[in-house]
Amino acid sequence: MLRKKKNSVSKLVKIIMCMTLVISLTGCSISGNAKKESATNSPTAQKKNDENKGMDRKEAYVKASEYMKNMTLEEKVGQLFVVNLEQLDSSKGSYFEWKKCSEEMENSVKKYSIGGVILFSRNIGNRKQTKKLINKLQTNSNIPLFVTVDEEGGDVARIAGNPDMKTTSFPTMEEVGSKEDTEYVNKMGETIGNDIKKLGFNVDFAPVADVKTSDLNLEIGSRSFGSDPEKVASMVRAFVKGMQSTNVSATLKHFPGQGSSKGDTHIENVNIDSSIAALRKIDFVPFEEGIKAGADFVMVSHISVSRVTETAQPASMSELIMKTILREELGFEGVIITDAMDMASITDEYSSAEAALGAFQAGADIILMPTDFEEAYNAILDAIKSGDVDAERIDESVQRILTVKFMRGIIPDTQDRPATEQTTVPKIENTEKSSKK
Numbered sequence: 001m002l003r004k005k006k007n008s009v010s011k012l013v014k015i016i017m018c019m020t021l022v023i024s025l026t027g028c029s030i031s032g033n034a035k036k037e038s039a040t041n042s043p044t045a046q047k048k049n050d051e052n053k054g055m056d057r058k059e060a061y062v063k064a065s066e067y068m069k070n071m072t073l074e075e076k077v078g079q080l081f082v083v084n085l086e087q088l089d090s091s092k093g094s095y096f097e098w099k100k101c102s103e104e105m106e107n108s109v110k111k112y113s114i115g116g117v118i119l120f121s122r123n124i125g126n127r128k129q130t131k132k133l134i135n136k137l138q139t140n141s142n143i144p145l146f147v148t149v150d151e152e153g154g155d156v157a158r159i160a161g162n163p164d165m166k167t168t169s170f171p172t173m174e175e176v177g178s179k180e181d182t183e184y185v186n187k188m189g190e191t192i193g194n195d196i197k198k199l200g201f202n203v204d205f206a207p208v209a210d211v212k213t214s215d216l217n218l219e220i221g222s223r224s225f226g227s228d229p230e231k232v233a234s235m236v237r238a239f240v241k242g243m244q245s246t247n248v249s250a251t252l253k254h255f256p257g258q259g260s261s262k263g264d265t266h267i268e269n270v271n272i273d274s275s276i277a278a279l280r281k282i283d284f285v286p287f288e289e290g291i292k293a294g295a296d297f298v299m300v301s302h303i304s305v306s307r308v309t310e311t312a313q314p315a316s317m318s319e320l321i322m323k324t325i326l327r328e329e330l331g332f333e334g335v336i337i338t339d340a341m342d343m344a345s346i347t348d349e350y351s352s353a354e355a356a357l358g359a360f361q362a363g364a365d366i367i368l369m370p371t372d373f374e375e376a377y378n379a380i381l382d383a384i385k386s387g388d389v390d391a392e393r394i395d396e397s398v399q400r401i402l403t404v405k406f407m408r409g410i411i412p413d414t415q416d417r418p419a420t421e422q423t424t425v426p427k428i429e430n431t432e433k434s435s436k437k
Contacts, residue, residue: 257283
């Protein structure tokens with residue numbers, strides 16, 4: 001027994017000596033940091049890092065221009081929309097917990113060449129199901145889709161809020177902002193980006209860039225990083241940088257800033273009593289910083305700013321807000337997307353056709369979640385065919401959309417758009433709907 005124990009000790013000593021020799025010869029460390037560094041330098045990890053870099057914007061712009069030459073008008077109009085799954089298959093009503101890609105969805109995605117889809121908590125059950133749903137939608141799309149989600153962290157976390165998804169949860173942005181730790185926020189953006197990318201998402205509707213200046217604010221609340229515009233701006237910049245380092249697009253919302261609002265655009269019309277000077281001093285600051293950080297998207301709110309626009313028109317339908325201020329003054333060159341068009345601030349005053357066409361003419365590139373997608377689609381298609389809207393206008397938006405899709409690898413670098421003789425999508429007549437809702 002004693003001899004056996006001595007032999008075991010002798011063998012252990014030899015093993016330790018061999019390990020020490022190997023470590024000294026290779027110069028490796030067995031610490032956690034060194035392991036991480038070694039893994040990062042591996043061929044597999046390097047390939048992953050290369051994929052995360054995406055395509056240079058100038059190169060993506062050229063690719064997009066070439067790709068667009070072989071697109072039909074109908075395909076271009078389809079790219080202007082990001083819709084919820086109920087708009088692709090309305091057989092179960094306007095609100096249904098779709099977790100599978102139905103045959104009708106497959107047909108709709110092909111028929112209209114939509115720009116993208118948005119998934120909600122009701123569509124997200126577990127990792128396997130979510131990946132399969134997204135893959136099915138992408139497989140049936142003529143043009144690769146934006147697959148979008150509201151994953152802000154805190155209370156608005158469609159994915160992390162579901163424990164079956166096994167992703168990282170974060171505190172509210174109000175709590176995060178109070179720590180004033182931009183490195184933490186950068187890592188948060190990177191973590192969320194990596195988490196959702198593994199599931200098939202490529203656009204996150206985050207971060208919230210609103211500066212919360214009213215305690216009566218119902219819509220933003222704890223979703224804002226805080227009340228100091230400079231501090232919020234630094235958080236926004238860090239989040240965007242972290243998120244887009246994973247090749248997932250970040251979205252600044254809700255322009256022109258609704259942190260001072262005392263209402264909720266989901267349930268009513270909301271006007272903020274801000275002057276252009278106040279907006280420039282407070283609300284625009286985080287958006288400017290996010291734009292400088294390279295954010296791919298800006299989401300425009302449905303609030304009205306009557307002291308600036310001199311109308312009760314929603315910002316999402318205002319040429320002054322989107323073209324003059326966001327494009328020209330703030331220099332944003334990416335994709336402008338509206339807030340969801342199924343919110344009461346829109347549906348109480350406009351039909352789907354009026355809202356979609358109005359937003360598009362005013363400068364929006366993507367219409368998010370119209371209540372009646374087909375009506376909205378036909379409104380823009382008819383306006384271009386009739387000459388009421390110049391054909392160059394749609395090319396401007398589609399160019400921006402495709403540029404981001406190439407930049408983020410959504411459309412592969414090697415994929416060219418073949419010339420097609422696609423049948424024109426028939427106009428869908430619906431005489432039962434009134435022009436106003």
